[in-house]
Amino acid sequence: MNFPIEVNNKIIIARKGETILEALTRNGLKVPTLCHMTELNPTGSCRMCVVEVEGKANLITACSHPVEEWMKIKTHSPRVVNARKTNVELLLSNHPDDCLYCDRNGNCELQKFAAELNIRERRFTGKKNKYKTDPSGSSIVRDQAKCVLCGRCVRTCDEIMGVSTLGFIGRGNTTIIGPSFNRQLNLSSCIACGQCIMSCPTGALHEKRHSADLQHALHNTEKHVVIQYSPTLSISIGEELGMKPGKDLYGIINAALRKMGFDKIFDAAFAADLYIVELAAEMEKRMRSGGMVPMFSSDCPAWVKHVEQTYPEMIPHLSACKSPQQMFGAIIRSYYTTTFHVDIDNLYTVSAMPCTARKFESKREQMTQKGISDVDAVLTTREFNQFIRLNGIDTHQLEPEISDSPFHVQSSAGKLMGATGGLTEALIRTLYSRLAGKEIAQPKITEVRNVKDYKEYYMKIGEFKLGFAIVNSVKYAEKIINEIKAGRDDIHFVEVVACPGGCVNGGGQPFSNDQNIAKARIKSIYDNDEKDPIRFAHKNPAILDLYREYLGQPGGEKSESLLYTTYSKREVSL
Template sequence: MVTLAINGKSVEAPENATILDAARELDIHIPTLCHLDLHSLKMLNKAATCRVCMVEVAGRRALAPACSTPVAPGMEVKTHSPRVIRARRGVVELILSNHPKSCLTCPKNTQCELQSLAAELSITDITYTGKMSSHKADKSSPALVRDMNKCVLCRRCETMCNEVQTVNALSAVNRGFRTTVGTAFAVPLAETTCVSCGQCVAVCPTAALSEVNNIPSLWKLLGDTEKFTVVQTAPAVRAALGEAFGLPPGRAVTGKLVSALRLLGFDRVFDTNFAADLTIMEEAAEFLDRVKNGGRLPILTSCCPGWVKFFEHQFSDLLDVPSTCKSPQHMFGVIAKTYLAEKLGINPKKMAVVSVMPCLAKKYEAGRPELTVNGLPEVDLVVTTRELVRIIRDAGINFNSLPDGEYDAPLGASTGAADIFGISGGVLEAALRTSYEWLTGATLEKVDFEALRGFAGIKEASVAIGEMRVKVAVASGLGNARKLLESVRSGESAYHAIEIMACPGGCIDGGGQPYHHGDVKVLEKRMQALLSEDQGKKLRKAHENPFIKSLYADFLGEHNSRLAHKLLHTGYVKRQKM
């Protein structure tokens, strides 16, 4: 430990701590902009590019960036001396001098970290005038928009994309005033290895990276009296939506979510959870088939479109490894436009399926050309949790006073196994609950597989199912997925099944969720919320869902039947590695 003094107060800090860490111990707030430490997700952006956290260190001529200056014994630091305050304001004014002042119409308005910083430092005037960057916005991606005029070069997106996700789509390019964050050879983002996970959007302090805005299209759809509108909500949405309305993180708002969607005018309010249960039927059946008939093992989950695109780029030699199951979003869409349309006597051409997702990659997935049913898109429109917040506000709905609504039947019913699809490890846990009972014919008494839960990047477990020891692994974050996949490629992997989610911690940390602004405790609470939803359900095994049973009895036939295969399974394509 090292003893130093900050603003005259003595503090002890570990040797590898920074001045910023030590100041936090004393509850001294040093403003930052580029710095981001998501320790439980193993993401640390220590670029020290913005110079907002400059402090005075006795004996040093120049000011030092607190975020990257290590503590030293006897160090005397001043965090808010007149000299520091003057320099810090100067730095922020310089950043603002090359930033569009269009906050009122910016998608990040009220959520922007640069805006908050300017407010915190009471900046009312910008002394500096100079050249402004003029980059053309990149709107090529179906999921996200890059507007580099709003970039502050914090490099968080780069750290996320390259070090955490190992997608390697973004890098700082050019130099001096022309420096920007861009793609190799400046190609449009849609032509890169970007998987639309949206983690860059989740950590961008400004609106340099934001999601494709589908709100106008949704209002248009809801105003179209010709259309029969069906909405589905992903499990992770209910765990985070309340935060945006000031409710404490970790409070699931399932009932209010349903009521809000009904007020918005959807004809039916359904749950992606139903399709999650359905996914387990097909995936567990596929897994057991591979086990019994010597098929390709391990099986990899295929619910996450970011992950699917990642392996199509990076592991295109292993396209036979993932499950062929469509994701729950698309299983829902296809069942809605076939089974449900028939049941309700509605022309599928008049039906519009809208998804509310925690995810940006779902926007991309909905546009994949093979995911169509009888020439119709399986999913017509995807909005994120964040977009839903704005739609609810648009509609003047007082969210917090809404009563708890109930999902419609039949595509609104689900078991606890579906709720945990939103957290890392949950899909595999749900699959194990069902596989166990199907393989042994016995009842699984203890349904909780604790070893698969939590934020660790890679988790593994060995589960006794009858005579067989099933070895499973779970990875979240694509860098961790890459490690597991490399062991599959080299043949070292002894796993039977692997679950992958692109976002660290799973969909609760999806690129479309309310911004966590670096507070990872929020994510832990969202995880807890979904675990509680699961525990609160009477039925916690997907195959016990009575509406799933009747879906098979009335329509699909057996698990993995020909019809099930035609509707619920898909294939993958080889994509360029760079």
């Protein structure tokens, strides 16, 4: 039901049941918000979105108050603006004020409000927050002093991820946010997905930086620096360069990296192809030899950690394949160094990913050879962008170039892994060829695309009738796992991506409150699949060469020693 309300002396149409904020936003009226996020339950705790409603003595929080028919609202009256200004001034009164040294300098919401509301003098001098930063996590750094207690990270961890690592501790002005027992992050149930970083308005949460280390390696003439970058990166960095969201900058990244001085530039979509081929081989082996079915995907390190800590009894279901990043790391350290006569002691492998959990993954004990990690540094998309700027590369003047051989060919199947359901689609394409002995007639499987929360898809391949479950965010994994424990046996493969939407919405991506950006990136992935000449991972000539020259066959002895890994139970407070 629609009804008119009066806002700033003009009539707008509101819908019954929506909040004041929703009605205003839909009509193009912007009210500043801090603790509010569209996909989370409103709390009305920051009081930035207050509006004046005629007949009400107090100002009302627009984000949490339902709109009513009689309302006459003022969104920017002097009283409202003054209240907002005071709120921000109070938040600043105990803030550390070290903006120039802050990770979020330039894209901090608190900073933005202080500028918008024209705060030019310090009216309140509070006791400054003094908390030690928590650098213990291998991916995420918490800087409690900069926290404004908006609770966005807590609700994201709770409502979007379903992990509930973070919570409020204490009460009143001694409240802090932290994991259970206020322990350090590395001892907590944090899966390092980084969605809390994406939701944090200030610099209280940020990724552990690896870029300084990389800069040193890059300018050390003895070091042979090799980079692999995720295909999701090429469709994610455009926005910061002033292009429209989802624009594919595939060749430009190669050119930029070459200008910066990287010795070899590889697209990790190659490793994604390798992963799909190995995964299909493992899947076939499990199907034919009565192994643990359903098999769980293992490409998302956050999901892997979630299984290790929450469902340790399900570890045998996890695919033994390393993730694409670690597979590539292992291949570079073995095949590449021997073929190209690179001294392994001087090899420095970098990976650029839209993900924070990859940093954690590269430090996993199981991901090392003779005590050395396969991947030395992992950059997030944000760090990657900053690294391009730091090295003075003008991307507008670059012409597209291709990545380096011998891994210079990528199929569009591997690139699909950036979106939820993409792995299943790519896997079906390769699995079909293995099980049915011929190629699938229609490689485009729209049923597994744009999965909202959870979806099942059945398909007959050769003699097998296979069930695929696609889980969009770890929060929805509980249901299928409980069903499997209860004896359900019609599902054979479960794909789980920790972040809702897939890697395109990963915790290492550029900051944005716009939901449509992730959609634009997903669209870009699927558009690319339509026009790519190679749409099957197992038809990638570079992959075929690698198997012929080095690995033998998918799932073979060499693959098992290089590309397979193990998992172990983790004892953490859930």
